[in-house]
Amino acid sequence: MSSGSSAIVAGARSEVIASGSIGKVVRRGTLSRGRLQLDEGRLIRHDEDRRDLEPAAVDDPEACLIDLRVKLGRLELRNPVLAASGTCGYIRELAAFVQLDRLGGVIPKTVTMRPRAGNATPRTVETPAGLLNAIGLDNDGLEHFLEHHLPYLRTVGTAVVVNIAGETIDEFVAMAELVGAAPGADAVELNISCPNVSHGLDLGIDVRSVAEVVTRVRRACPLPLIAKLTPNVTDLVVIARAAADAGADAVSLVNTFRGIAVDWRRCKPILANDFGGLSGPAIKPLALRAVWEVARALPALPVIGIGGIANIDDVLEFLVAGASAIQVGTANFYDPGVCERLVAELPAKLEEIGATSVAEVVGTLRSNR
Amino acid sequence: MDGTAAGPAQRLVTIVENRPIARDTYVLRLDDPLTASAIRPGQFLMIRPGGENDPLLGRPLALYNVVRDPGGTAVGFEVVYLVIGRGTRALSARRAGERLSIWGPLGNGFGPPPAGGAVVFVAGGIGQTPFLALGGWWLGRESCGGVSYAGAAAHSATLLYGVRTSELAAGIEDFERAGIAVEVATDDGSLGRRGYVTDLLRRRLEGGARPGKVVGCGPPPMLSALARMAREYDLDCDVSLENHMACGYGACFSCVAPIVQQGGGTDLRRVCVEGPVFGAAAVDWSA
Ligand SMILES: Cc1cc2nc3c(=O)[nH]c(=O)nc-3n(C[C@H](O)[C@H](O)[C@H](O)COP(=O)(O)OP(=O)(O)OC[C@H]3O[C@@H](n4cnc5c(N)ncnc54)[C@H](O)[C@@H]3O)c2cc1C
Ligand SMILES: Cc1cc2nc3c(=O)[nH]c(=O)nc-3n(C[C@H](O)[C@H](O)[C@H](O)COP(=O)(O)O)c2cc1C
Ligand code: FES
Numbered sequence: 001m002s003s004g005s006s007a008i009v010a011g012a013r014s015e016v017i018a019s020g021s022i023g024k025v026v027r028r029g030t031l032s033r034g035r036l037q038l039d040e041g042r043l044i045r046h047d048e049d050r051r052d053l054e055p056a057a058v059d060d061p062e063a064c065l066i067d068l069r070v071k072l073g074r075l076e077l078r079n080p081v082l083a084a085s086g087t088c089g090y091i092r093e094l095a096a097f098v099q100l101d102r103l104g105g106v107i108p109k110t111v112t113m114r115p116r117a118g119n120a121t122p123r124t125v126e127t128p129a130g131l132l133n134a135i136g137l138d139n140d141g142l143e144h145f146l147e148h149h150l151p152y153l154r155t156v157g158t159a160v161v162v163n164i165a166g167e168t169i170d171e172f173v174a175m176a177e178l179v180g181a182a183p184g185a186d187a188v189e190l191n192i193s194c195p196n197v198s199h200g201l202d203l204g205i206d207v208r209s210v211a212e213v214v215t216r217v218r219r220a221c222p223l224p225l226i227a228k229l230t231p232n233v234t235d236l237v238v239i240a241r242a243a244a245d246a247g248a249d250a251v252s253l254v255n256t257f258r259g260i261a262v263d264w265r266r267c268k269p270i271l272a273n274d275f276g277g278l279s280g281p282a283i284k285p286l287a288l289r290a291v292w293e294v295a296r297a298l299p300a301l302p303v304i305g306i307g308g309i310a311n312i313d314d315v316l317e318f319l320v321a322g323a324s325a326i327q328v329g330t331a332n333f334y335d336p337g338v339c340e341r342l343v344a345e346l347p348a349k350l351e352e353i354g355a356t357s358v359a360e361v362v363g364t365l366r367s368n369r
Numbered sequence: 370m371d372g373t374a375a376g377p378a379q380r381l382v383t384i385v386e387n388r389p390i391a392r393d394t395y396v397l398r399l400d401d402p403l404t405a406s407a408i409r410p411g412q413f414l415m416i417r418p419g420g421e422n423d424p425l426l427g428r429p430l431a432l433y434n435v436v437r438d439p440g441g442t443a444v445g446f447e448v449v450y451l452v453i454g455r456g457t458r459a460l461s462a463r464r465a466g467e468r469l470s471i472w473g474p475l476g477n478g479f480g481p482p483p484a485g486g487a488v489v490f491v492a493g494g495i496g497q498t499p500f501l502a503l504g505g506w507w508l509g510r511e512s513c514g515g516v517s518y519a520g521a522a523a524h525s526a527t528l529l530y531g532v533r534t535s536e537l538a539a540g541i542e543d544f545e546r547a548g549i550a551v552e553v554a555t556d557d558g559s560l561g562r563r564g565y566v567t568d569l570l571r572r573r574l575e576g577g578a579r580p581g582k583v584v585g586c587g588p589p590p591m592l593s594a595l596a597r598m599a600r601e602y603d604l605d606c607d608v609s610l611e612n613h614m615a616c617g618y619g620a621c622f623s624c625v626a627p628i629v630q631q632g633g634g635t636d637l638r639r640v641c642v643e644g645p646v647f648g649a650a651a652v653d654w655s656a
Contacts, residue, residue: 093619
């Protein structure tokens with residue numbers, strides 16, 4: 001699937017080049033018989049490969065450009081579709097089904113400072129239109145990640161967001177420092193919804209801890225910083241505000257909802273860990289609500305919407321509700337090619353409503369009241 | 370997208386046939402030349418039973434048989450499944466002509482046969498499914514995924530097949546037609562011998578038989594008993610594990626099994642990527 005470029009007109013605006021460490025993207029498209037045809041944007045890493053950039057030729061005055069680029073604080077992405085942490089392994093796995101350089105970004109599975117075996121099995125159980133999981137952050141630790149996974153991730157041709165979880169705030173800071181110092185990451189996502197942190201509290205449910213971890217990580221790591229929040233709180237806006245005030249470039253909403261599945265015959269929870277996190281289409285309305293609430297209360301804070309996204313209408317719903325970008329999670333499991341398809345389908349959907357950019361639909365949801 | 374012949378790909382494929390062959394047991398034939406020409410015995414597919422969101426996930430099903438046209442070209446494949454829950458029940462309601470989302474071939478598959486040796490397959494329940502294609506391949510009768518063992522084939526293959534009761538015995542004629550001898554054990558004695566399938570193997574071993582390779586697939590207690598017997602008789606033994614899976618391609622870390630590592634100790638490894646076929650001695654059965 002190479003990106004053929006013949007007969008496609010590039011508009012002058014397509015020369016706009018993203019800044020920062022995420023490379024540069026050129027997107028070209030034309031309107032033909034009312035249907036948008038797109039030549040995929042090309043990624044140009046810094047100054048290498050510049051020879052590959054074909055000059056923009058505006059030989060069609062009606063050339064229409066759909067601008068898919070999004071800006072999340074200091075992080076710029078070529079389009080708003082990312083693969084969510086924990087749902088695409090270390091990205092290699094997804095590469096069999098998706099041309100990675102078409103995506104806005106990829107987020108490998110959460111890495112912790114030390115290797116973790118994770119939970120016993122069963123680790124997942126299917127629920128109505130959803131999935132309950134308790135994987136337990138099974139991973140080989142940060143050193144292994146930096147040595148074995150990051151070098152590969154540098155080659156995938158899209159933004160790489162490294163998702164980290166510390167057991168303490170100090171550990172978060174130490175990890176972010178190491179990730180920031182290693183070449184290859186374009187941003188850091190803090191998974192602040194894991195248990196066993198300092199104060200004996202879930203770090204992500206305590207306003208002061210959230211503020212502290214974001215503040216200190218920002219000081220320790222130069223990369224754009226995303227705080228991934230748990231929805232298992234009374235007031236998500238308070239937590240999101242703390243993250244924003246402390247300097248987070250964006251917040252990811254949401255991680256999974258705590259739940260259990262019961263085997264009533266055995267009088268036991270089905271998951272070995274008893275409790276798990278619910279994801280998939282079942283949580284979409286809850287996630288949309290979270291996104292809308294936070295986006296309305298904090299209009300300056302970029303939000304990345306996550307929860308049950310599986311088709312292009314879901315993507316538009318999240319964008320309209322206030323998400324500047326989205327992550328696809330569980331849908332990768334049951335539709336491995338979904339992320340690439342969403343990127344391909346997005347321009348036509350935007351065109352359908354007369355939009356010429358992603359940015360202009362973000363947060364356009366209006367209350368009925 | 371249709372990938373190259375070797376790697377896995379996701380496809381929408383058409384159902385040619387979905388027909389009962391035993392109690393609660395169906396053979397599903399799919400029209401899919403690309404998967405059919407790439408897949409090797411022991412590999413599996415993820416098949417979404419259908420419906421939009423419920424059931425949500427794909428179900429892992431092993432390759433049963435590659436379907437060939439009269440000229441020998443692989444044009445499709447079959448899986449055989451037992452209805453046990455919501456997904457397989459939904460699958461059984463799908464009709465010829467409908468389309469299914471599948472992805473594969475997945476997993477490592479089996480290695481080469483013991484050239485000139487006898488192989489024994491030990492199947493518990495629906496665990497017989499990987500062995501039809503494997504028998505044809507190891508006996509040198511069929512080339513799978515571009516690999517043929519015609520020059521280094523096993524000289525005989527036997528399926529020891531344990532099911533609860535005769536009505537659940539599925540596909541025995543298929544195995545016999547493929548040149549695989551079949552011996553059955555049932556819990557209730559309604560077909561073959563009464564007892565466990567591992568008893569069938571033990572009788573053979575006690576009678577002096579020394580197969581060049583033993584392969585097992587079935588419920589964990591059966592596989593664990595098989596692994597013990599393999600150690601006792603010093604047999605070359607592989608097992609194909611059927612762990613619960615959500616994605617089938619390494620993305621979710623649901624399907625882990627305790628696997629003995631080279632440097633000692635065990636680690637939880639993904640069965641869908643590193644398996645489903647493991648050496649019996651590589652699995653930590655105590656965990
Ligand atoms: C590599 C591999 C190959 C397999 N090959 C076959 C085959 O050829 N024929 C066949 O009948 N069965 C096979 N199985 C088992 C089959 O996948 C399950 O019986 C099936 O997923 C049950 O789905 P369900 O919705 O009907 O049951 P439910 O119990 O409702 O399923 C709930 C969830 O548990 C999973 N699950 C339940 N039982 C099993 C099981 N035994 N193994 C794996 N996952 C399970 C399901 O996939 C689903 O996600 C294989 C499993 C694996 C891992
Ligand atoms: C099996 C599984 C594992 C996950 N692992 C992680 C993880 O390691 N780190 C993380 O930040 N989120 C993890 N998540 C949460 C997802 O990234 C996502 O936030 C959540 O599943 C909601 O989105 P979805 O409904 O699209 O799946 C995991 C989710 C699932 C289903
Ligand atoms: S089933 Fe998802 S990693 Fe194996």
